[in-house]
Amino acid sequence: MYDLIVVGGGAAGIFAAISAQAAAPEARVLLLEKSAVLLAKVRVSGGGRCNVTHNCFEPRPLTTHYPRGSKELLGPFHRFQPQDTIRWFEARGVKLKVEADGRIFPTTDCSQTIIDCLLQEAKKLGVEIRLRHRIGVLERTENCFALDDLRCKKLLLATGSGADGHQWAEKLGHTIQKPVPSLFTFNVPDSPLKELSGIAVESAELSLGGLTMRGPLLITHFGFSGPAALKLSAWGARVLHEHGYKMELSINWLPDLSVEEIVDSLAALKKRAPQKQLSSENPFGLPKNLWKTLAPLDRLNDISLAQLRNLAQKLHADRYQVDGKTTHKEEFVTCGGVSLKEVDFKTMESKKCPGLYFAGEILDIDGVTGGFNFQNAWTTGFIAGTAAVLTISK
Ligand SMILES: Cc1cc2nc3c(=O)[nH]c(=O)nc-3n(C[C@H](O)[C@H](O)[C@H](O)COP(=O)(O)OP(=O)(O)OC[C@H]3O[C@@H](n4cnc5c(N)ncnc54)[C@H](O)[C@@H]3O)c2cc1C
Numbered sequence: 001m002y003d004l005i006v007v008g009g010g011a012a013g014i015f016a017a018i019s020a021q022a023a024a025p026e027a028r029v030l031l032l033e034k035s036a037v038l039l040a041k042v043r044v045s046g047g048g049r050c051n052v053t054h055n056c057f058e059p060r061p062l063t064t065h066y067p068r069g070s071k072e073l074l075g076p077f078h079r080f081q082p083q084d085t086i087r088w089f090e091a092r093g094v095k096l097k098v099e100a101d102g103r104i105f106p107t108t109d110c111s112q113t114i115i116d117c118l119l120q121e122a123k124k125l126g127v128e129i130r131l132r133h134r135i136g137v138l139e140r141t142e143n144c145f146a147l148d149d150l151r152c153k154k155l156l157l158a159t160g161s162g163a164d165g166h167q168w169a170e171k172l173g174h175t176i177q178k179p180v181p182s183l184f185t186f187n188v189p190d191s192p193l194k195e196l197s198g199i200a201v202e203s204a205e206l207s208l209g210g211l212t213m214r215g216p217l218l219i220t221h222f223g224f225s226g227p228a229a230l231k232l233s234a235w236g237a238r239v240l241h242e243h244g245y246k247m248e249l250s251i252n253w254l255p256d257l258s259v260e261e262i263v264d265s266l267a268a269l270k271k272r273a274p275q276k277q278l279s280s281e282n283p284f285g286l287p288k289n290l291w292k293t294l295a296p297l298d299r300l301n302d303i304s305l306a307q308l309r310n311l312a313q314k315l316h317a318d319r320y321q322v323d324g325k326t327t328h329k330e331e332f333v334t335c336g337g338v339s340l341k342e343v344d345f346k347t348m349e350s351k352k353c354p355g356l357y358f359a360g361e362i363l364d365i366d367g368v369t370g371g372f373n374f375q376n377a378w379t380t381g382f383i384a385g386t387a388a389v390l391t392i393s394k
Helices: 011-023 040-048 059-063 070-079 082-091 111-125 163-171 227-235 237-242 259-272 288-294 305-316 372-388
Strands: 002-007 029-032 096-098 103-106 128-130 138-140 145-147 150-157 176-182 184-187 200-208 211-219 223-225 246-252 318-323 325-327 333-338 356-358
Touching: 002 011, 002 145, 002 372, 011 029, 011 111, 011 150, 011 372, 040 111, 059 070, 070 372, 082 096, 082 103, 082 372, 103 111, 150 163, 150 372, 163 176, 163 333, 176 237, 184 227, 184 318, 200 227, 211 227, 223 227, 223 318, 227 237, 259 305, 288 305, 305 318, 356 372
Parallel strands: 002 029, 002 150, 029 128, 150 356
Antiparallel strands: 096 103, 138 145, 145 150, 176 333, 184 223, 184 325, 200 211, 200 246, 211 223, 246 318
16 A cells, blocks of 8 residues: 555656655655656756746745636745745755746756756655556545555645546546636737737737736737737636637737827827828837838828827727637646645645645646746645655654
């Protein structure tokens, strides 16, 4: 009989198994992974560099980066947050660096560094690992869990967004919030801006379905990408899915100015330089080619005040028809999973099935891009792993 079986050898499962074995060295901890490799997503994460966590050390601000799970993660972040992640890896010889946007990577810029560290730690502690092990039948018996011919006192599901874990959780009494993709970019097939692919705007405000997000925006050959678009896709994951990824997107190119302020600036420019072509002036410091596409070619003298007002309104609410999405290669995640109100976030134990624990993306938790999704895996993995062996470690 194992004290704990962890199912799923991703970031959450490995970290949970390590944390359990570290908390209770005498415990029999087994980790089962259905595929031939552990930590497959860590390997490809962050474009192969692994964005381990984010430079945000206050639990409350940290929670604001989670469209789903922010309320529930507040307590857990008081116990294990990015500062702890950094200490954990650095104590095991992994040097980390903070990039300008707050993302944290190994200084090697190579995800293998993180994989090696985790696998060495699991080995050092003596976590038993079985690869290519897929369970057929999972059952709760009176005093243990039966996974085919394996038995364990505690069971920890860390199977990510895959269907197996959701089905087992459902069988053991849980509700599953429907999984749908999060963190993607927007396709705008009819975008007049496509030829400007590669141009970035430092701060734009994007609105869709009653949600508004501000941040850097990247124009691509298929539509829009960049942090503002990714953030909007995360908060709008459900509504976009419901609308078949066909919705109107409104872009405010000058979010720091009101329509009236834009009109006043344009009117002042018209007065100052009536013979100049509006498109060749660039009064708001937008990327030149973007301004040329948005503003009329005419001489300012030939543009009426009403036309300037129309332009100001367009700059404030420029409308595009989103039709489809594209996967963001650097990081994507699934929204949905085990319903959070059915889990005790002090221990990550199920409120429906005693002895059952959850960690990572199997839960209805997801973060925006920037290292927040791995932080969820480390935090919930740590809490679930240590709590699951608590009675043994005492
Ligand atoms: C391309 C890409 C890049 C990313 N980059 C980043 C990044 O840089 N930073 C960041 O914070 N987040 C990133 N993410 C998100 C992050 O990878 C996930 O949030 C995180 O991996 C979730 O960890 P997990 O352990 O919960 O799930 P997973 O990593 O999905 O692991 C689940 C494991 O369970 C196994 N499993 C499933 N079913 C069974 C079963 N029946 N039996 C046994 N094993 C099973 C799977 O094979 C898998 O190994 C990225 C995601 C992708 C796809």
